[in-house]
Amino acid sequence: MTALTCETCPNPIERTGKRGPAPRFCDSCKLDRHNARQRARYTKKGRNNPRPGAQKYRPGWTSPNGQLILVRRIVGDAERAWFECACGGVAKLLHIRNVASGRTKNCAEREWHPDPRMKTGTVSYKLAHRHAARVLGKARNLVCIDTGKPAAELSYRGWCDQERTEPAHSDYAPGAVYCEHPEHYHPRTITAHRQYDRVIRQFSGAKSTGNTLFLAMIAHLVTDADTITTTEVEA
Numbered sequence: 087m088t089a090l091t092c093e094t095c096p097n098p099i100e101r102t103g104k105r106g107p108a109p110r111f112c113d114s115c116k117l118d119r120h121n122a123r124q125r126a127r128y129t130k131k132g133r134n135n136p137r138p139g140a141q142k143y144r145p146g147w148t149s150p151n152g153q154l155i156l157v158r159r160i161v162g163d164a165e166r167a168w169f170e171c172a173c174g175g176v177a178k179l180l181h182i183r184n185v186a187s188g189r190t191k192n193c194a195e196r197e198w199h200p201d202p203r204m205k206t207g208t209v210s211y212k213l214a215h216r217h218a219a220r221v222l223g224k225a226r227n228l229v230c231i232d233t234g235k236p237a238a239e240l241s242y243r244g245w246c247d248q249e250r251t252e253p254a255h256s257d258y259a260p261g262a263v264y265c266e267h268p269e270h271y272h273p274r275t276i277t278a279h280r281q282y283d284r285v286i287r288q289f290s291g292a293k294s295t296g297n298t299l300f301l302a303m304i305a306h307l308v309t310d311a312d313t314i315t316t317t318e319v320e321a
Contacts, residue, residue, distance in 0.1 A: 093110050093111060094115045095112060143167065143182050144156070144159070149169075149188075152172070153191060153192045154169040154190070155169060156182075156185075157170045169185060171192055171195070178193045178194075209250075209266040210258070211252040211259050211262050215264070219240060225237045225238055225273045231273060231274060232275075237275055239275075240271045240272070240273055241271065241272050241273070243270050244286050248266070248267070249263055249264065250264060250265060250266075263286065
């Protein structure tokens with residue numbers, strides 16, 4: 087019995103058609119013809135671009151407001167991913183759909199993004215120090231600027247135009263002076279921090295009484311400038 091050959095390719099057909107009509111095509115050609123009929127029968131409708139829900143979000147994708155950057159996808163999780171916020175490199179696990187739609191705008195860390203439900207966006211003493219530690223690093227990993235020993239705390243150096251005072255009714259450092267700018271903080275040991283705070287309090291008293299000589303002496307101690315005039319200190 088002669089072997090059968092496919093009509094579209096030179097491959098032999100293994101089946102002989104003994105119990106029915108002789109086959110005309112091999113298995114691979116038969117599958118290709120079937121797929122071609124299916125594509126012609128069920129044409130694709132709608133938009134040519136992928137659906138919004140089927141958008142592929144890869145590392146490096148930026149949210150519509152430019153605040154969140156996708157840094158890492160999770161294997162097996164198509165809904166969530168790790169995003170890095172522009173406020174200070176905070177990485178959080180967020181829902182991709184919420185970020186893409188604009189519902190999630192930032193990392194919601196309250197020391198840098200005030201709660202929109204609050205009437206005021208005042209940053210507290212504790213949150214200001216937390217943000218400074220996030221930018222500068224933990225104090226125990228730094229060296230005291232005064233003694234050269236391992237530091238224990240971040241100390242507010244003063245001389246900020248937007249400094250604030252912790253309310254007297256606060257449970258954390260009532261009456262302490264601080265600001266929300268990390269560049270105005272220095273690492274210090276606990277003893278050096280307390281001594282420096284005493285100097286800052288004396289400076290505040292001298293500024294209120296107009297003691298220009300003491301103001302000039304404190305100015306050299308607090309600022310990084312080599313020379314500073316009394317007029318600049320009084321201003």
